[in-house]
Amino acid sequence: MSQYLLSVYASTDGAVEGAPQTPEEMQSFMARVMALEEEMDAAGAFAFGGALHGPDAATVVSGGTGLDKVITDGPFVEAKEHIGGFYVISAEDLDGALAWAEKVVEATNHAIEVRPFRGTGRLKDQVGH
Amino acid sequence: MEDIERAFREAHGPAVATLVRVFGDISLAEDAVQEAFAAAVERWPRDGMPDNPAGWIVRTARNAAVDVVRRDARGRELVAQAAREHDEAVTVADVTLAEEDDVSLRDDQLRLIFTCCHPALCVEHQVALTLRLVAGLNPGEVARAFLVSEATMAKRLVRARYKIKAAHIPYRVPGDGELPARLRPVLSVLYLVYNTGSDDREGRTALRTEAIRLARTLATLMPDEPEVLGLLALMLLNEARLPARGPEVTLLRDQDRSRWNRPLIREGHDLAVAALRHPRPGPFALQAAIQGAHCAAATFQDTDWPAILRLYDRLVSVMPTPVVRLNRAIVVAEVDGPAAALSLVEAIMPELAGYYLLHATRASLLERLGRIEEAQDAYRRAGELAPSAAETRFLVAKQTAMNKFAAD
Numbered sequence: 001m002s003q004y005l006l007s008v009y010a011s012t013d014g015a016v017e018g019a020p021q022t023p024e025e026m027q028s029f030m031a032r033v034m035a036l037e038e039e040m041d042a043a044g045a046f047a048f049g050g051a052l053h054g055p056d057a058a059t060v061v062s063g064g065t066g067l068d069k070v071i072t073d074g075p076f077v078e079a080k081e082h083i084g085g086f087y088v089i090s091a092e093d094l095d096g097a098l099a100w101a102e103k104v105v106e107a108t109n110h111a112i113e114v115r116p117f118r119g120t121g122r123l124k125d126q127v128g129h
Numbered sequence: 130m131e132d133i134e135r136a137f138r139e140a141h142g143p144a145v146a147t148l149v150r151v152f153g154d155i156s157l158a159e160d161a162v163q164e165a166f167a168a169a170v171e172r173w174p175r176d177g178m179p180d181n182p183a184g185w186i187v188r189t190a191r192n193a194a195v196d197v198v199r200r201d202a203r204g205r206e207l208v209a210q211a212a213r214e215h216d217e218a219v220t221v222a223d224v225t226l227a228e229e230d231d232v233s234l235r236d237d238q239l240r241l242i243f244t245c246c247h248p249a250l251c252v253e254h255q256v257a258l259t260l261r262l263v264a265g266l267n268p269g270e271v272a273r274a275f276l277v278s279e280a281t282m283a284k285r286l287v288r289a290r291y292k293i294k295a296a297h298i299p300y301r302v303p304g305d306g307e308l309p310a311r312l313r314p315v316l317s318v319l320y321l322v323y324n325t326g327s328d329d330r331e332g333r334t335a336l337r338t339e340a341i342r343l344a345r346t347l348a349t350l351m352p353d354e355p356e357v358l359g360l361l362a363l364m365l366l367n368e369a370r371l372p373a374r375g376p377e378v379t380l381l382r383d384q385d386r387s388r389w390n391r392p393l394i395r396e397g398h399d400l401a402v403a404a405l406r407h408p409r410p411g412p413f414a415l416q417a418a419i420q421g422a423h424c425a426a427a428t429f430q431d432t433d434w435p436a437i438l439r440l441y442d443r444l445v446s447v448m449p450t451p452v453v454r455l456n457r458a459i460v461v462a463e464v465d466g467p468a469a470a471l472s473l474v475e476a477i478m479p480e481l482a483g484y485y486l487l488h489a490t491r492a493s494l495l496e497r498l499g500r501i502e503e504a505q506d507a508y509r510r511a512g513e514l515a516p517s518a519a520e521t522r523f524l525v526a527k528q529t530a531m532n533k534f535a536a537d
Binding site for chain 2: 002092093094095098114115116118
């Protein structure tokens with residue numbers, strides 16, 4: 001099994017293309033997403049997921065090892081788009097992950113980026129100590 | 130030496146395909162096949178060619194790969210990876226002997242083709258991988274054909290292999306449900322390779338041969354897929370007419386049809402008929418049928434234009450691109466006259482304003498309608514946009530002929 005990050009990109013003002021506009025649309029959106037998440041759970045594919053506040057709520061801590069740390073307002077990179085929410089899912093291979101991504105696109109009406117994890121969990125588990 | 134080269138090219142795809150299945154690693158498979166080639170270069174001239182060169186290469190490469198797995202770090206990493214993926218202890222023997230008795234060359238080759246053309250890879254990478262791994266061209270040849278440096282091509286191959294590995298692009302033939310969507314990029318890669326070989330720039334004509342060879346392999350592997358048959362038919366019917374085209378542009382109506390390759394036309398025609406028998410023929414089957422109808426006419430005047438127009442109507446319904454609509458308009462000119470065709474062409478103009486063939490078509494229709502000055506302008510515009518010197522010469526000659534006409 002491999003793990004993949006399925007992420008939704010939102011524009012900096014928080015707007016997500018294809019997002020529900022009316023209360024009715026919102027209700028049907030939530031019903032679709034909840035049904036999908038149940039399906040992920042039943043298949044043992046759901047590892048973690050979440051929706052993020054926008055880059056306006058972001059704070060950067062920088063500096064480096066052995067140096068004074070600097071705290072600054074704002075996102076790490078000024079960009080037009082930021083990750084708005086994500087799932088971490090388990091799948092047999094990329095085709096399995098893409099099949100979940102298609103379902104997320106269908107439920108949310110957003111484009112999804114699929115990225116494989118190079119490693120997951122605690123580093124000591126990954127390096128095999 | 131030529132025999133050996135041909136044997137290498139034919140053995141490369143099947144050998145890499147089998148080794149990727151057995152060892153689960155593309156780079157290891159390629160290295161092992163290269164090692165087998167090196168052994169062949171040394172032994173074949175001395176001991177003579179084996180009866181089954183491809184089989185010899187697969188066997189030798191497999192032994193080379195087993196050696197690697199046994200002795201070096203990469204082998205240990207492969208074993209460890211297999212163990213992680215299967216959550217159990219795996220030994221060298223398990224990895225190297227996996228499915229030893231299930232040597233299904235057919236499925237292996239299909240797996241390799243579908244992996245190389247996986248939609249998660251960009252087109253440049255799909256093409257590079259297919260030509261390198263399946264067709265067995267060396268990276269230098271592929272680079273020259275696509276007018277990029279060897280370093281750029283090598284980088285593409287490295288990136289593509291990296292993504293296959295990192296993202297776990299599977300090594301399998303898609304199931305029936307996904308097959309139509311997954312077959313599409315495979316067919317477009319082969320068609321792109323064929324078309325890239327259609328201009329006579331050095332090092333490119335070999336691409337046509339390779340594309341046809343790959344399409345033939347695919348048609349043997351998937352004899353029930355109408356679009357595969359349609360693609361092969363389309364390539365063969367085009368190939369059959371190339372001898373009638375010289376270095377200069379020769380219109381279909383002016384081609385010496387006695388120079389067409391009849392056996393290729395017959396083969397392409399039979400394939401097109403088989404592809405068209407499908408209840409809902411796709412774009413390649415319909416394009417092949419259209420080319421088949423052109424090839425069936427003994428002279429340009431004998432062309433069955435109404436039948437071709439009916440095929441174009443069906444093609445537009447499955448592939449409503451502006452270029453297809455432009456080609457349909459050219460047929461409309463033969464059925465309903467140039468005025469009807471001109472209004473169709475002018476409706477497409479905003480979408481294809483930069484396409485020289487739109488202006489050339491428009492020019493020829495204006496010429497037929499006696500609108501000489503407008504025709505001249507359109508020929509000039511087409512000549513400015515033409516992609517090759519031969520095409521520009523042809524269009525300038527047309528424009529000049531118009532000048533004489535206007536002066537008379």
